[in-house]
Amino acid sequence: MSLTSPALAGKLAGLQSSAIRDLLKLTARPEIISLAGGLPDAALMPGERIAAAAEAALRDPAVLQYTESPGWPALRAVIAERASAKIGRSVPVGEVFITHGSQQALSLLAEVLLDPGALVVVEDPAYVGALQVFRAAGARIVAVPLDADGLRVDVLEELLAAGERPAVVHTVANFHNPGGVTLAPERRRRLAELAEAHGFWVIEDDPYGELWFDQPAPAPVASYSPQVIRLSSVSKILAPALRVGWLIAPEKVCRAVELLKQGADLCGSALTHQITTDLLTDTDWLTAHVDTIRAAYGTRARALVAALRTTFADRVHCTDPTGGMFIWADFTDGTNASTLLPTALEAGVAYVPGAAFAVTDAYQTSMRLCFTTSDEPTLTEAVHRLARAATTSA
């Protein structure tokens, strides 16, 4: 039995079961209001519409069979059409590859694009699922901080000027997890220019782009260059259980991903692919459905931020509620969010300490607050509990 092999130990060191998951287990107690999750609201998922789509899909036995590794052709076609509208150029079906959620897109791309030791630039604070993948691929990871306008592209430029040569720059440009911020349009353009000038790939990881509250997210980074690989999924607008994500990339990248997908798991589910096709092509229904989610999340996000600002005033700084699923909040008085957590749990509220997302900086005074699964009075009560905890521990 060789589970102690050096190679496996190396892989698993980069794949520690994340602090978030362990925390989620602690916060499942019903008396705790959890802002620690990172899940969309199941109550807003279209169960009846999916049941109808399943019934319709199952009239064709082909949806029960193995399908092609790049995905069910009808789904690739509708994703190509939507991507064309989003990116502003005609995206051929050959540039669309359906994956088992966008996490699989990330992990297959890491295998395709990265040699061990290759440099990957990530955002700090970072999406933990991306860090896991890049660490498992043996990449060297350099973090570039976020500010209110997203990735500090000027800091990336300094790295490039200093001779760093990334293979990949990973960005959650819209409504960042955990940072809550959105990359400014001018920075998107500049990031794409740098990718072309220096020959690196940008992975534009966009699970939250549709979840804008007042105005749509800016044009994607991919609209500025074919050197940008876009990732997204239906997990946040339809349902995670469809396990439908995708990447939009040059055909040579898609072909390499296809060979790896065959070995990894052969193919996706034609059934959930066809259900997704049905829902995405029912455009009037889809627009109304996504509007409902936007309205609900927007109301919740604004309630959370209003409660934070009313309750803590200058003592907490938090991001504006513009979209996505998270608010990032900082104690300006130096309160340590990690050490506060046990007191907060006693007071009946949970969050994820910023340190869980830190690559270089520790983010000791920060918290990620998820507003998707609580109504407004509950979010307000959560903030009151947080205030009691912060007062107790002060």
Add this chain to the structure above:
Amino acid sequence: MSLTSPALAGKLAGLQSSAIRDLLKLTARPEIISLAGGLPDAALMPGERIAAAAEAALRDPAVLQYTESPGWPALRAVIAERASAKIGRSVPVGEVFITHGSQQALSLLAEVLLDPGALVVVEDPAYVGALQVFRAAGARIVAVPLDADGLRVDVLEELLAAGERPAVVHTVANFHNPGGVTLAPERRRRLAELAEAHGFWVIEDDPYGELWFDQPAPAPVASYSPQVIRLSSVSKILAPALRVGWLIAPEKVCRAVELLKQGADLCGSALTHQITTDLLTDTDWLTAHVDTIRAAYGTRARALVAALRTTFADRVHCTDPTGGMFIWADFTDGTNASTLLPTALEAGVAYVPGAAFAVTDAYQTSMRLCFTTSDEPTLTEAVHRLARAATTSA
């Protein structure tokens, strides 16, 4: 753009889009009777029963949410129960890990169990999907031939006596793909003993075990030792589109697989997991359903073998129709099945030449014939066309 990196080239060299897949594209023409596929019959898949299960499942919004990486708990419980009955000991849920088809079980296990350069023993002819995975993992592959009683365990013993130390021995013990044979009970016991004596893992890959025609397959290799990791799926008895496979392994293996699964694709689909749970626990229905598949495949297999034996007599030797999806046939007169293929396609019949499955031997005179998706008159006609092709080319 670094798609020409040595590391990727190495991976892809082991992952050539298989000869089978390329051939399938050629044989999709309607005038050709294809025995080249490897697909279960979609017409026998329980579409209506799955639609009913989907509707029932979707009454609980939890089936639309992300689920745990090792799988939907209810599905793990029913798989544990079925595995306990099959293996003959109480299998705890912690030893059950649900994967995206059994191909994902293989690929995650290869990452967990194999360091680059580790020795893997495979069967010859081999299941191509396993070869892909082991090659991609950088394993050294040694092939042990099959005979009418399955893996030549005596040849494995010779390798061990000569000092070879495999990390893994992979076997499709029941109704082999492509070889059609089943590992004899005494060999199963001996293989498990060798695993314990020499400290290697056996991966008992069992997609076809339920598809027996006259009598059930022998007790699994896993019934003889916990050093045997069992893989199976519902793809051949329910539907591939559920994408439900699993592995049964010691908990420490399952925990390592879980960390890799999180990075690979987070989790499976709670929806298809719950549908599968529903169908597997509806035991009266399931028994009748699987009996129907067995009866249909058995009738088809016997018709194919009868036609081969009637038509070719001594000129072709083929396996007995005992279960699974394939008959392995050899031209005893030296006819080369690879060079015959174009003539066979002209005559309107397709098969996969044995060479596509060869690890060491070339199997130049062999063919894999899949009987699952053709009725008896069609199979008989296919054999007549094959005879015409063989006569023409002789």
